[in-house]
Amino acid sequence: MMQIELHGTVFYDPATNEWTGSGTGWWIEKTEKNIAKITFEEAITFDPRKPSKTNNYSLSISNINDNGNVDSYNVDEDGFILCWEDYSNDTCIASFQVIGTKVSFVPNDRALGTDESVADIYAAELLFSYEAKYGVISLMGSGSISSKEIAEKKLNVLNSHAGKLQTAIEKDQDPFNMILLQGKLERTKIKMERQHRIVEKSAKYWDSALKFGELWGHYSANEQEKALGGCYVPLCTGGGPGIMRAGAQGARSQHAHVIGIDCQFGVDNFFNLKDTYSVHSNQRLRMNNFSIREGVLINYSHVILFWPGGFGTAWEVYETLSKIQTNHLRRHRTKAIFVHPEYWEPFFKCIDHMREYGAINSYGDRIKILGVDDQLPDEAYLAEVASGPEEAFEKTRAYVEQLYRKNQLTLKA
Structure with missing residues (x-):
């Protein structure tokens, strides 16, 4: 390998x-x-x-x-x-x-075979049958957005790296190599700008996910057994860093069970948990197939919460909404919640744009936004919004308890 x-x-x-x-x-x-x-x-x-x-x-x-x-x-x-x-x-x-x-294993989905995919599906079935047989709530979000402290540490490392590159440029006598070093320096500066933006704009979302994890973790560890008649619905994340780590870390601080479902991203040893971000989940399932991993995160969830994120989170958004839209996931048994609507506003406008051209249903493929689009019956909405972690927690808890009262808090149809 x-x-x-x-x-x-x-x-x-x-x-x-x-x-x-x-x-x-x-x-x-x-x-x-x-x-x-x-x-x-x-x-x-x-x-x-x-x-x-x-x-x-x-x-x-x-x-x-x-x-x-x-x-x-x-x-x-x-x-x-x-x-x-x-x-x-x-x-x-x-x-x-x-x-x-190779310095680290980098996955190649073109090299995946049937054996790896079947193993992923079988492992997920076993995990949820024994550890989350009443389903989970899943928290989706950026793997890059970190806390202010983590971002500042990364900035210090990048700043040190930039200094070393600048020194190497000044000492190098080879014009061609100086050009290469200058390119590395420019890319390092771009990385530093990204961390500055995280500190200024996005660290608050990490704190928000941490708070939600704490709220759901406390509820899971102290109130859920009574509220759900002995059923247990743990928090599940993509098992990665960033927003996923924040939610898992918050829940674990309350001694709650957290499931992390990740896959190989080429930055850590496939089998070695030591010093990896995944330790913030106390139970981890590592998959080979990225697509199956995404499906598992969604298919076993009663509530899917979307914190600010990038390509991976957008993929999860579209897969979730598509599955609810086509009844692969039942609307009355699955809730999708966008947290921090100011971040998701461009996406909501994109949905309006698609509706304008008839690409999606003008009645039934809507996001419920209070005061903006909330006049239709609930069946018209694929998802709704929450302003922050507290509202997201209250909506999630109420929905899970509602499913229990309706005897629908089960994984199977």
Whole structure:
């Protein structure tokens, strides 16, 4: 799983200074006349300070048509630089081979087979049959939005990294490498801007999810058994960092049960829980198939709460609303709640836009927003909004208790 072998062929045309290549697992990132940066798709273990270290990758380069001399330098875990010298006007051709160990496992959904997907479905069925047989409430949200303290720590790390890059630029004598370092510095500054925005605009949403986790956790640990006749409906998250961590951390602080359903994102060891964000859930199910993971998070939920999020949360939003719309999830047994409507306002406008063109139902595919769109019967609405964690908690609790009174607090249809 972690071993990797790359093969590549590169072509350099001295007449046009154009570089081309063939092979997978790498690409030509940047060129400058007779110099090119070869970058790996996945980082491969290498320590420039110890080039003879046994777990460093091996790099071999062959000059195919013996046109001049080809050499490599600045070899690191991200790739290497190729340079041609003393060549004629004919096209220069070289091949290379890299054999080593990947720094971290990066998933590839195209490589998934039936076995992994069936295993995911079977594991989810077992988990919920034994640990959440009355269903869950699921909290969805950004894996990137963090608390102010966490964002400031990341800023400090990025600032230190930027300082090191600036020093390296000032000391480097290679013009091509200076260009590469400058590019890394610019990308680091963009990352720093993102953390600044999180501190200024989004950390409050992390605090909000933490508060909701505390409220539901206290209810789960102290009141739910009596309110639901012995039934238990725990909090479930995507098992990740950011908003998901906040909700799980809040509930665990109240000694409540929290289920985290995550998958491999290429930033931690698949089997090693030590020092990973997932420890904030006291029970974790790690899946191979991203799509099945998303389905599980939604299908077993009585209430799905959407905190501010990005692509992943938007995916969950559309899947949830589509399933309620098409009766794959019953409206009278599933509630979707958008928390902090000021964040979701552009999405609500998008729904109005789709309705304007007839792409969705003008009557039955609506978001219930008090004072804006709340005049129709409840059957007209796919979801509703909550201004903050307290309102989200009250609506969630009331709905779950209503399902219990109607004898519908079950997983199966």
